[in-house]
Amino acid sequence: MKVRQCSKCTENTEYFCQDCQHDLCRQCKQTHDFDLETKHHDVTIYREKKYLVLKKEMCKLHPNKPYIKYCKLCEFPFCFSCTEHRNHPVMDIRRAYKLQRQQCNEVISKVRTENLFSSMFFLAEVRSKIRQCSSDISSIEANLLKNASDIKYTLDWALRYKTYTLCFLMQCIQLEIKQHDDCIKTPIKFLRFCKDRLNSPKLVNQSNGCMAVMLKMLEWNISYHRPAELKLMELMKEPMIRKSFSVKGVHWTLSEESLLGSRLGLKESVEVPHIGCFNYISCVGPNRAWVSKMNLLILTNTSGEKLYTLEDLQGTHLSCTHTVTCEHDLIYIDATQNIRHLSADLKTRTILIKKKNLKWEPISVYCSPHSGDILVGMIKTDKIIDKDSFTIKGMVTRYNRNGKKPIIIANESSHIPYYLAENTNGDVVLSGYIAVVVTDSCGNHRFSFWGHLSDELDLTFRINAVCTDTLSNILLCNWSYDAVQIIDKNGKFLRNILTKEHGIFRPVSMSYDVTTHRVWINFGWDKTIHVYKLIERNLESID
Structure with a gap:
């Protein structure tokens, strides 16, 4: 070619x-x-x-005739048969073509010599600006994403804090209303209260003054004078501080020891014959509770009747593998390590949180009665290279009540979250068998409780379940001392509220009912749940 x-x-x-x-x-x-x-x-x-x-182009009006002339007036070619242009100025079609082509060539020449030449410089400048704009846009986009992430975190935290605060205030108001109705509004209860206080040893030597006080208080109560009721209601506020005040010139005190209770009264015992010794308790109101052993989970009442049974519970760990929401719904870890939800009517069961990370294994779950958030404790086991040993790390993740928007509270921690709880002040409490670790709601470490016998590490200190009461105290099942202990929200040891003298032996699991202030406790190798009243308030007169 x-x-x-x-x-x-x-x-x-x-x-x-x-x-x-x-x-x-x-x-x-x-x-x-x-x-x-x-x-x-x-x-x-x-x-x-x-x-x-040049090709012969045919007329559109007469397809068989070619164009031969060009009308200057109409600026349109025509053939021999087109008669409407004969009186117009015309020219030969070839001459018209050359004139039109010459005009087009001038435009093309201008584009080639001027526009095309200058456009090369403009193109280089535009390309440099495009590259600069791309880098600027990437930087702006990164800043926007960072600001959006910060704003989202702030809004989520504010919403969760406000929700928790409102729930806590509502519970405090409900508690005050109930105490107000029980202690003041009903005259009979108030008269019995005055009689008991009058017979106390501290008031025997002050009978004359106390009688005057009783008469005035009876008069105020019967006539329902609001100032007296409001003064008495102040006793219910700030319960963990020794508080003294006066009502119409009479001084009263509410002591911390009386709030913790001089002794816990055993209200009832519930035998669960269907399961024997069990691992954990989740109370459902004042009359029912979920109890578990290995992969078996049973709903029972105070009569010991079996109401419902689940057989897909994760039973590989001695931990809090199930919990109950404020609406009495059940949340538990199933055998496939997914977090499941069972409605209070026992009819609807769904997967609330699906396991996504294969390295982390969920071992504990807790639903806060204050904020409604769900805390999930997880562990990760890593083998040490060139050794036949393993390292175990713990992590706690917070979800909202729908199982969404996870927030990691404690990550890669050496403390294993076998048991979880959330205090009324927002602190997260976890039990790792050898210590109680408390962080704030953002995961910042507040304190660790290693035992109360000395300031140093107590190697015999072994605990199981933990829970919190409405006064922000933390209750511990001390396995090694055969006791149920209580510490305040700052880690200060307060007292042993149940010991061997009360028949306590190897306490394993514990659950607190925020509505009745009762503690449900189970002891090792025992198939009986013991229910104790925790909070009692006592008034005493002082000079």
Whole structure:
């Protein structure tokens, strides 16, 4: 196959100049365009050379007749049969074609010599600006994403804090209303209260003054004077601080020891014959509770009747594998390590939180009665290289009540979250068998409780379940001391509220009912749940 060569060099022909009648390559074409003498020439692509021969174009009105003339007035070609243009100024069709082509060549020449040349510089400038804009846009986008993430975190935290605060205030108001109704509004209860206080040893030597006080308080109560009721209601506020105040000149005190209870009274015992010794308790109101052993989970009442049974509980760990919401719904870890939800009517069971990370294994779950959030404790086991040992790390993640928007509270911790709880002040409490670790709601460490016998590490200190009461105290099942202990929200040891003298032996699990202030406790190798009343409030008169 023969390829035509350029008329000025040996390269292949790509263009054709109509004025010079030369074949041009790409390089010679550029030189031809920039040369002042030939820059106005008509240069076209070589393969279009054959189309430069004028073709006969047929008239649209008379398809069999070609155009032969061009009307200057109408600026339209016409054939011999078109009679409407005969009185108009006309010219030959070829001459009209050459004139139109010349005008177009002038425009093309201007584009080639001026616009095309200057556009090369504009294009380089635009490309540099595009690259600069791309980097600026990436930086702005990164800042926007960071600001959006910070705003989302702030809004989520504020919403959760406000929700928790409202729930806590509502519970405090409900508690005050109940105490107000029980102690003041009912005259009979108030009279019994006055009688018991009058017979106390501290008031025997002050009978005259106390009688006057009783008469005035009885008079206020019977006549329902609001100032006296409001003063007495102040006794219910700030319960963990020794508080003294006066009502109509009479001084009263509410002591911390009396709030903790001089002794816990055993209210009832519930035997669960269907399960034997069990691992954990989740109370459901004042009359029912979920109890578990290995993979078996049973709903029972205070009569010991079996109401419902589940057999897909994760039973590989001695931990709090199930919990109950404020609406009495059940949340538990199933055998496939997913967090499931069972409605209070026992009819609807769904997956609330699906396991996604294969390295982390959920071992504990807790639903806060204050905020409604769900805390999930997880562990990760890593083998040490070149050794036959393992390291175990713990993590606590907070979810909302729908199982969404996870927030990691404690990550890669050396303390294993076998048992979880949330205090009324927002602190997260976890039990790792050897210590109680408390963090704030953001995961910042507040304190660790290693035992109360000394300031140093107590190697005999072993605990199981933990829970919190409405006074922000923390209750511990001390396995090694055969006791149920209580510490305040700052980690200060308060007292042993149940010991061997009360028949306590190896306490394993514990659950607190925020509505009745009762503690449900189970002892090791025992199939009986013991229910104790925790909070009692006592008033004493002082000089």
